[in-house]
Amino acid sequence: MKSRLFAAALTLVAVASPTLAQAQRAPQPVVLVRAGNLFDSEAGRMVGPRDILIRGERIAEVGEALATPEGATTIDLRRCSVIPGLIDAHTHLLLEQKGGEGLSDVAARDHVVQGDVYRALTAAGRAREYVEAGFTTVRDLGNSGRFLDLVLERAIDDGRLVGPRIYASGPGLAPAGGQMEPMPNDPHDLVNGEYRIVTGVEDARAAVREAIARGAEVIKMYPEATPQRTRLSVEEIRAIVSEASRHGVPVAAHATSDASIREAVEAGVTSIEHAYDVSDETLQLMARKGVWLAPTDPSLEMALEFTRSWPQQPPREEVEGHLQGGRDRLMRARRAGVRIALGSDLYFPYGPGRGAGSRATLDGYVEAGLTPTQALQSATWEAGRLLGDDGLGVVRPRAFADLVAVEGDPTEGLSPLRAPRTVIKGGRVVAGEIDACALD
Template sequence: MFIIKNANILTMTGKNREGEDILVKDGKIAEIGPNLTTPQGTKEIDASGKTVMPGMIDPHTHLGVFEEGNAFEGDDVNELTGPITPELRALDAINPFDVGLRDARTKGITSVITGPGSGNVIGGQSYAIKTKGEIADEMLMKEEPVGLKAAFGENPKRIYSSQKKSPSTRMATASLMRKAFFEAKEYQRKLEEADDDKSVDLDFKKEVLRKALNNELTVRAHAHRADDIMTAIRISKEFGFTLSIEHCTEGHKVAKQLKEHDIPAVVGPSMTARSKVELQERSFETPKALYDEGVKFAITTDHPVIPIYTLPICAALAVKEGLPKEEALKAITINAAEIAGIDDKVGTLEEGKDADILVFDGDPLSVESNLDYIFISGEEVTS
């Protein structure tokens, strides 16, 4: 148990609090308010003149799955033996001792979504984890996966054309995805019409796709270019699954369509070189364009594409291009939590939520500010 006193609190609920206190008990925020009584024996942290905010969240990473500095031995991000692999689970590849996870927690990124890469048309299942822990199962924020990775554009067709396999075009990528969901839909129909469970052979892959069709899993679609974004939207409407657009590099071109279809976006990595055609229009102006259109969005580093600790810098650069600061902070806290489906636990400072709390000595988006305290589930982070 501990209490943070006299803090300027960025709650990320739309109502900030000046000079108030936060009481933490059993890893949760127990109370927020002015002049709280410090329970006997409770550690007291004086946060006078300091800024307190929720732990930051990156909703699209490969932390623990694509380890830093371990080359082939630590690269478990893409199973490039077939383009449709929904059955794969990132949980089975997470190494809690990846140095990227240490970088995340010591720089205030307290929770992330980590998952497969974009080599396959359907790549597998992503998980929400805290960045502190030594056993992957104990780092999970939800036992079940929070997303199904799909990919459009350059990556799948480049990889499989080099193997002389399909897809080698965007048409084939879309076709393979449609075929997978069509077969899963037919499989579901047979299960629903079956007299008993034994009259239809269970299918491991189709069981995962069924969850997406039933909106138990969000399809998180890698799509940079505007036309690929629209293809993802088109297929999601055909099959009725919940969609988020990941990367959304040319989202500024189709912001109206994203708003019309109520599809959120995870933008980034924007602080990277234009290493392929899809990235030619990458810009920190995209978040502002999405905000202006009313699209819910978050910001990502896509770690290890760019280091996880640059997440607040990416938010700050979006502010420099016209995004309001409050919206930039939302993009790495509550918006990220809502898009990831973990906003019941994190993303804001509210009573009953996990005590993922950061104490800054200045502006959280300034590179000159220091983190005086980091707490994950009420435990102080030192390394």
């Protein structure tokens, strides 16, 4: 009986194999995009009209007046400028913290009241907001329950949801208490529901392996975890970076004080998130070691939007004064030679949406003193290099076919980014209109 079943199974495989082989050899969709003006993100300049030939989800060729291959679909964007799909290197798709809430309140709502399913469904809506704003890739850094970010990533990759390409971390590796306010009682184990608490050097290494085994593409760690006073030891920080490096995975460090930033940089992290209080000496160390900074500072417009719900809205001058420290830090980092990658860190309610918040963060960078071109590079070329994928943030052969069409020249001012006309991710139009920029 077993031999007959085995023979039947072999027959089915033999019959199915040609079908599988034919599917694997099926021609990839071919698309020719005609751009009126193309942004070279590496050089930091517009290079004029270009044609972009796409096969499947990758760019095959970029040139002038390319011939249209037989059977190709043509997307006419000659009335618009085309930039690489934008990248936000610090997002929290699964988190929203309302005014007056502590993170323990948020966790209680997410874990006990609403649950994982509701939380993931809400995140799916935020994911769509990113691509509608021209952000085709994000790096999601924790505060996402027990790997809900990786579940969301899979649903988008499988085509179940419309959203950006996600590089996710899973729960951040943190000292005791995580970022929760001190809680004498935690009956629902909220801390461990949001963070992976590290309890020693070997446990730090094990935590890295656990995250990678679940599918994490980046390790998020908290050398410090304000408002908690707890900190990872220098040995634990080094163990996390060492183990991640063994597996070829970058490390993002949430660090706000100069001491914790320096410890993380000396350990060899890939990026520092926030760096609110950082000395020029530490910035110079970051530059020498090639560590990126993700400055998570809002624009003035965002800050004013946040304060509108306060019982008493502060004067505009007071809001601007509060933002000045972050602006100064960004420009000190730029002068020191630190590489800058866009990170919005938006997790408060923001009327225009999450993707619009990422774009507005770029406005904040310009308000601080970056040129529009430098701000654009932080969300394309630099962010792609930070994520460690040569296919991101550029328009060139073998890169992902992620393109955004806007009216006007975004290197002269970022206002064109406010209304993307066409958004292409992996060779497919995912937002806007196909013919929005066609010549009459």
